[in-house]
Amino acid sequence: MSMSAAILMVAVWGIIIALCVFCFYKVFSKKD
């Protein structure tokens, strides 16, 4: 896999996963 493809994929996946983790952490850490 080329360097640029790998960097892009890791960066985009990282941003999305980080956003999901952040959001769900905040959701579950608050009581309903």
Added chain:
Amino acid sequence: MPQVDLTGGALMSKGREQWGTKLGVILAVAGSAVGLGNFLRFPTQAALGGGGAFMIPYLVSFLLLGIPLMWVEWSLGRKGGEYGHGTAPAILYKITGSRFIKYFASIGIIIPLLILFYYAFIESWSLAYAFFSVSGALTEAAGKNELAEFLHGYQGVVSNQYFDSIWLAYGFFVVTIVVNFYFIYKGVSSGIEKLSKIAMPILVVIAILLVGRILTLGTPDPLKPDQSVMNALNFVWTPDFSVLLESKVWLSAAGQIFFTLSLGMGVIMTYASYLKKSDDIALSGLTASATNEFCEVILGGSLIIPAAFIFFGQVQTVQIAQSGSFNIGFVTMPNIFANMPGGPVFASLWFILLFIAGITSSVSMIQPAVAFLEDEFGFSRKKTVLIMFGLTFLACQPVIFFMKYGFLDELDFWGGTVFLTIFATLEIVVFGWIYGIDKGWKDLNEGAEIKIPSIFRFIIKYISPLFLFILLGTWTYQMFIPTIMMKGVPDENRPYIWGARIFILAIIGVMMYLIKITTEKRPEVSK
């Protein structure tokens, strides 16, 4: 029926349904957003739009259009719910006092209905194909390279050795709409929320299993060492930065964000109307959007295009990407699964995935009309469900029987593209300019469990509307006018296209009349 609150002067929504839990509403909105497009449309748009480079305009659109509009819809919806309204005409009339906007906003109920009328049929194909995957029918057709014939026979487009009539497809369609209306009948919390809380995790697990299967294929054909997983991912993600200079790629990315988040449909507004005034929308809206992006980019992006590359190579993959969503979902993918060990199992998982993605979206498309009848006419759930079931059943008939003449595509054009873009533009202009960004921003931050960066105040007022006007303008010129003029449409299809347009106009007419009656039934109490 909503009661007048003598202490506050506002109509309080006593007896109106509410979401049971925060997670429930998030998964319901995410379910509405995550649909067939996440797994069929996004990967092809990205593959044709510069591979990895497509993610740049895509993420920019997510920030400047997707997220702002998502928050605006949640905010307008929750506001409407305070006054016992769950649909755009009443909500926007309440906050603007404009009769013109009230009638214009009827498209916020019409859009999801128009889409539902064809989406339900497509969703039923997924259910059928899940059965065909395990019954062996699909494997047999794949072996003879006749999956396209199989699909066309099933759809009733032709009569062939696989299907001599449309009646099996019709049967699956009836089952599908009965299942949809079952969840609607159970209500917001016991029906839609419960469905979403079960269906969404299952969807993610199935998708992860399929992605895992694809990414562990290695190089299935030793005679074609170039067709490997690594090269497949390389194909998907290698950036062609030159495409960033092409406006069509920016338009395609913006359009994809728009459609994937179910924006401009009125469904999120309806879902948000079942929130309490103090419920957070900032975190919930962001979470639902993030979930959609996870399903789209990470899961959707790792399925059909890498799989097609591994089995068919680069040149054919590009052709496949250009061949359209139905072809990819119901012809190419079964073909791919037929080529791997355990094919029938993975094929059935794929179609179950599509069905789950479909049903969580289709129930959301029914709910605005249900909310309209319940909130504005005071109909009981049972009465509403019976009316809507009957109406949906009838309205789907021309879609099913006239599919080959372009009836479906015409509904998709108006409901799924034109009205959507117009409605989203209306929403954001009302929120930022008519209702006013000061009040809007305050509403948005009410109950917020995250701090929304203040730059979004500027983005919502100036950037998102500008973005939408550019989209609207460009698409009108490039897409709408040629389609309205029926450029390239075969003569035999034209009567059906006109039929679809008359059908749409009739629905608009009826909706406008119903809105007129509701205003007379419930004259607005002063704020």
